[in-house]
Amino acid sequence: xxxxxxxENLETVLYTGSxxxxxxxxxxxxxxxxxxxxxxxxxGCGKSMTARSIMRLLPDAGEIVAGSIKVNGLDILQLSExxxxxxxxxxxxxxxxxxxxxxxxxxTVAEQIGxxxxxxxxxxxxxxxxxxxxxxxxxxxxxxxxxxHEYPFxxxxxxxxxxxxxxxLAGEPELLIADEPTxxxxxxxxxxxxxxxxxxxxxNKMAILxxxxxxxxxxxxxxRVAVMYAGEIIETxxxxxxxxxxxxxxxxxxxxxxxxxxxxxxxLAVIDGSVPLLSQSFxxxxxADRCNRxxxxxxxxxxxxxxxxxxHQVRCHLFQGTPEPDIATPVSEAxxxxxxxxxxxxxxxxxxxxxxxxxxxxKVHFPIHQGLFKRVTGHVMxxxxxxxxxxxxxxxxxxxxxGCGKxxxxxxxxxxxxxxxGHVRYNGLDLVGLERRRLRQVRADLQIIFQDPYSSxxxxxxxxxxxxxxxxxxxxxxxxxxxxxxxxxxxxxxKEIDTLLLQVGLSAEMKWRYPHEFSGGxxxxxxxxxxLAVKPKLLICDEPTSALDVSVQAQILNLLQSLQRxxxxxxxxxxxxISVVEYLADDVAVMYLGxxxxxxxxxxxxxxxxxxxxxxxxxAVPQIEQQSRRAxxxxxxxxxxxxxxxxxxxxxPRCPYVMPVCRQIYPxxxxxxxxxxxxxxxxxxxxxxxxHDH
Numbered sequence: 001x002x003x004x005x006x007x008e009n010l011e012t013v014l015y016t017g018s019x020x021x022x023x024x025x026x027x028x029x030x031x032x033x034x035x036x037x038x039x040x041x042x043x044g045c046g047k048s049m050t051a052r053s054i055m056r057l058l059p060d061a062g063e064i065v066a067g068s069i070k071v072n073g074l075d076i077l078q079l080s081e082x083x084x085x086x087x088x089x090x091x092x093x094x095x096x097x098x099x100x101x102x103x104x105x106x107x108t109v110a111e112q113i114g115x116x117x118x119x120x121x122x123x124x125x126x127x128x129x130x131x132x133x134x135x136x137x138x139x140x141x142x143x144x145x146x147x148x149h150e151y152p153f154x155x156x157x158x159x160x161x162x163x164x165x166x167x168x169l170a171g172e173p174e175l176l177i178a179d180e181p182t183x184x185x186x187x188x189x190x191x192x193x194x195x196x197x198x199x200x201x202x203x204n205k206m207a208i209l210x211x212x213x214x215x216x217x218x219x220x221x222x223x224r225v226a227v228m229y230a231g232e233i234i235e236t237x238x239x240x241x242x243x244x245x246x247x248x249x250x251x252x253x254x255x256x257x258x259x260x261x262x263x264x265x266x267x268l269a270v271i272d273g274s275v276p277l278l279s280q281s282f283x284x285x286x287x288a289d290r291c292n293r294x295x296x297x298x299x300x301x302x303x304x305x306x307x308x309x310x311x312h313q314v315r316c317h318l319f320q321g322t323p324e325p326d327i328a329t330p331v332s333e334a335x336x337x338x339x340x341x342x343x344x345x346x347x348x349x350x351x352x353x354x355x356x357x358x359x360x361x362x363k364v365h366f367p368i369h370q371g372l373f374k375r376v377t378g379h380v381m382x383x384x385x386x387x388x389x390x391x392x393x394x395x396x397x398x399x400x401x402x403g404c405g406k407x408x409x410x411x412x413x414x415x416x417x418x419x420x421x422g423h424v425r426y427n428g429l430d431l432v433g434l435e436r437r438r439l440r441q442v443r444a445d446l447q448i449i450f451q452d453p454y455s456s457x458x459x460x461x462x463x464x465x466x467x468x469x470x471x472x473x474x475x476x477x478x479x480x481x482x483x484x485x486x487x488x489x490x491x492x493x494x495k496e497i498d499t500l501l502l503q504v505g506l507s508a509e510m511k512w513r514y515p516h517e518f519s520g521g522x523x524x525x526x527x528x529x530x531x532l533a534v535k536p537k538l539l540i541c542d543e544p545t546s547a548l549d550v551s552v553q554a555q556i557l558n559l560l561q562s563l564q565r566x567x568x569x570x571x572x573x574x575x576x577x578i579s580v581v582e583y584l585a586d587d588v589a590v591m592y593l594g595x596x597x598x599x600x601x602x603x604x605x606x607x608x609x610x611x612x613x614x615x616x617x618x619x620a621v622p623q624i625e626q627q628s629r630r631a632x633x634x635x636x637x638x639x640x641x642x643x644x645x646x647x648x649x650x651x652x653p654r655c656p657y658v659m660p661v662c663r664q665i666y667p668x669x670x671x672x673x674x675x676x677x678x679x680x681x682x683x684x685x686x687x688x689x690x691x692h693d694h
Contacts, residue, residue, distance in 0.1 A: 002072075002073065003032050004031055004032060004033040004035075004072060004174060004207050005029070005030065005031040005054070005070070005207065005209070006029075006030050006068075006069075006071075007027060007029040007030070007054070007068070008067055008070075009027070009028060009066060009067040009068075010024050010026070010027040010028070010029075010050070010053060010064065010066070010067035011024060011025055011026060011064070011065050011067055012024035012046075012049055012050075012058065012062060012064050012065070013062070013063050013065050014059070014062050015061045015062075016061045019279035019280075020279065021277075021278045022278050022279070023046045023049040023231060023278060024049050024050050024053055024231055025230075025231035025232050025278070026232055027050060027228075027231075027233055029050075029226060029233065031175070031207050031209060032207065033174070034201070034205045034206065034207060035207050035223055035224065036201060036210060036221055036222050036224075037207070037208070037209050037222065037224050037225075038210045038211075038212060038218040038224070039209060039226050039228055040212060040215070040218055040225055040227050040228065040254075041213065041227060041228035041229055042213060042275055042549040042551060042552075043213065043520070043549055045228045045230055045231065045275055046228055046231045046278070047179075047211045048179055048180075048211065049062070050211075050228070051094060051177045051209065051211055054076075054209075055092060056076065056084050056088075057088075064077060071087070071091055071174065071175065072091075085119070086119075086120070089168075089171040089173065090119075090120045090171040090172075090173065091171075091173055091175065092173055092174070092176075093167075093169065093171060093173040093175075093176050094168060094176070094177040094178075094179065095161075095168050095176065095178045095179065095181045096164065096179055097180040097183060103163065104152075105151065106151075108150060109149070109150060109152070109163050109166075110129070110149055112163075112167060113135060113136075113163075113166055113167050113170050114128050114132060116167055116171050117171075120170075120171045121171075131170075132170075133148060135166045135169060136148055136163075136166055138169070138200070139162045139165050140162060140192070140196060141159065141166070142638070157185055157186075158189035158192065158193065158638070159638070162193070165193070165197070169204075172204065174206055174207065175206065175207045175208075175209065176197075176201070176207070176208045176209070177208075177209045177211070178208060178209070178211065179211045180211060180212055180213075181193060181210075181212075182194060182214070183212075183214075186401040186402050186576050187578070187620040188401060188617060188620045188635055189401075190620065190622075191619075191620035191622075191632050191634075194217065194220065194221055194622075195632070195634075197221070198221065210222060213549050214622065215254065215624055216621070216623060216624055218239065219243055219622065219623065220622045220623070222239045223238065224237070224239060225237055227248060227250065227251050230275055230276055230287070231278050232315075233315070234248050234251075234315045234316070235247055235248040235250075235251055235314045235315065236313050237308070237309075237311065237312035237313070238311055241308075241309060241311065247312065247319070248287075248315070249287065249292065249294075249318070250271075250290075250291070254271075255624075256269030257269055257270065257271065257550045257551045257553070257554035258550055258579065259580050259582065259583030259584070260579050261582040261583070261606075263583060264582070267558050267561075268557055268558055268583075269554065270551065270555050271290050271554075272290055273289060274519055274521075276289065283301075284297075284299040284300050284301055284302060285299075285302065285303050285315075285316070285317065293318065295317075297317050298317055301317070303316050303320075304320075306319035354392070355390065355391055356390055356391060356392045356426070356537065357388075357390040357413070357425070357426055357538055357570070357572070358389050358424075358425040359387055359388045359389070359409075359413060359422070359423070359424050359425075360387045360422060360423045360425075361385050361387060361421065361422040361423065362383055362386045362412060362413075362421070363383055363385055363419060363420045363421040364382045364383040364405070364409075364417055364418075364419055365380065365382070365420045368380060368643060378644075379643070380641075380642050380643045381642050381643070381645060382408040382642055383405045383409055383412060383594050384405075384593075384594035384595055385594075386405075386409055386422075386594070386595065386596055387596070388589050390538065390570050390571075390572055391570065392537070392570050393564060393569070393570055394570055394586045394587065395571040395573055396571070396572050396586070396587045397573045397574075397575060397580075397581040397584070397585035397587070397588045397589070398410075398572060398574045398575075398591055399575060399588060399589070399617070400576065400591035400592055401576065401592070401617075402576070404591045404592055404593055404594065404639070405591060405593070405594045405642070406542075406574045406591055407542055407574060409591075410448060410572060410574055413431075413572070414443070414446050415431055415432070415439060416448075426442060426445065426538070427445075429442065440474070444474045444534040444536060445538065446536060446537075446538050446540070447531035447532075447534060447536040447539055448531070448540040448541075448542060449524070449527050449531055449539060449540070449542065450527065450542055450544075451543040451544065453515075453520065453523035453524045453527040454515060454516075454520075454523055456527060457515040457523060457526060457527065459514065459515055459516060460514075462512055462513060463510060464491055464494065464497055466515075466526070467493075467497050467500060467526075467533050471534060494511075496533075498511065500529045500532060503529070503532070503563075504525040504529045504559060505525055505555065505559060506525055506526070506529070510522075521548055521552030521553075521556065524544055524545075524548065524556055525555075528544075528556075528563075532563070532567075537569065537570065538570045538571075538572065539569055539570070539571050539572075540571075540574070541560070541572070541574065542574045543574060543576075544556060545557065545577065545580060546576075553580070557580065557583060557584060560584065561584070571584075578617075578618060578621045581602065581606065582602065585602045586601065586602060587599070587600065590605065590614045592613050592650060592651055593650040594642055595650060596679075597611045597613055597678065597680070598611040598613075598676075598677070598678045598679070598680075599676070599677055599678075600672070600676030600677065601676065604673065605676070606618065610670075610672055610676075610678040610680065610682075611678045611680050612651065612655050612657055612680070613654075613655075614678075616633040616634075616635050618630065619633045620632055635654045636653070637653060637654055646663075647663060647664065648661070648664045648666060649662045649666055649679075649680070649681070650666075659681060661681055662681055666679070667679045667680055667681050667685065670683035670685060670686065671686060
């Protein structure tokens, strides 16, 4: 049977500098009708450029210089641009990675879907409106008749992604290309979007090319997998075969980089280095410089394709039949794993029982101003009575969907946002309402690592200036205070900054560079170094690994574990990545709509969740192992607005176990164990207990 999509020896070049970049280099790929095919790999390996080549939507500097792309036998590289417009949206559609950047902000949803319909179908106005309404209902947009006339900014992230899917499906395509369709979404919304794509694929018998770096999403969605590295495919297999027996060393190291509960007593494997520059010419295997099983032949000869099984092929010299030489584990990796194991054993030892941070009844309400005179007409209750504690040298993970108030909690603890009510006690000192001068003295002990390292680093300053700026602002003078105060040198703290950079795994020479000269993982290390420069005792980590590939994420998590061991740091780790929580956290607090609904030790909350929201959150997490997968609990509706939270339990409109009392009064705390508590009427309420979270 002829494949629906047939790509042969595709070469795409970007002319962005003195040397051309071969973003896609000799790629061959076949996708059958009705098949979900996953293209997997790190950022910078050429996945998105492959998708743009198929759509012929390359940047101005891009050009396809060789190969063929056929859809049902039609070579689209031979079509004129006018003919190609009839292919896009009709035969091939694409869901782009960032829906907010892909949707036109000045057109309503109906107008944008209508453009696709007008291009490919001869429909009158009434038929177009009927078709738009049907498509929006098909992708699960609530109250579609009303919302189709709204603008993109009026939709949540998950709803915007559904609108993107609706636009892609409007032309009834044979092939749907989904470029990281769930990267920016919470796990509950991600599960809804993936279920929707599977359902529509089965109903319409269309093929899907799923581009992602999330192994869990691939395991639960795809039928076949191709692994891409440095512009070429290096392994292809049926999904089940790939997850049971990944063949290429790169694929194996990706799996070893994944965090999880079973790896808490060992260091995560790290893929040293980064994806090589695609402007260079390669004489051997492109992964050889980062491979822990490379030998001389790998650097000298380009590997050919070899069969692992009948349908499982790999591009690696290890499978050519020649005995591979004995290769010892690199010393650096052996030492790193040994050190991390020691780190975790020490980290597990109790430091002391005194709470370093104690937050009680914290509220942050933002006023809503309306009218000519900007009168206050209501409040957004972003944080509505949160209580939590963090012990020295321990990690508390704060988890929940986007919009639940996690980041606001972190910023209000640091007094970057002024709390409306409540107390934040650090070592017994209440930071709320503290005099500015006194707060400045304490601030060095409390630092934050922001989610996006690029936007939080000043692009006009070199790294040495960025790190020294914080030290100067908080008067961190090092061991020789008199020297620093009298020094006339432009960078009197240079040696101390060199030590910091080495501590986070960067070379001292990098201090003279600017932020744009670093990769995402390196920028996050710089952000960590800047936070460590003022010698903090508590780090608030706001989604520090959410935008990183699994290999880079492993480096950051190993670093955070090592720093906790060596410096005794405490972490408030804000995230929605449950596998990271399993690996790093001692305690977990689950947040929903400004309140904590469940808290306890990591094994208690993640192993035996009690609150229906926690159960739904964990059930939606994609799992690689078939036996560990739970049935997904589908939540009804969207997260309510914090400006008008539901009465009673905030979760009751979406709860599968809702009772009449849930709609009336917010539940008190129910004690499951000495360390595990939940706010839910499904469990006995403590008579006369105070509600510690509102």
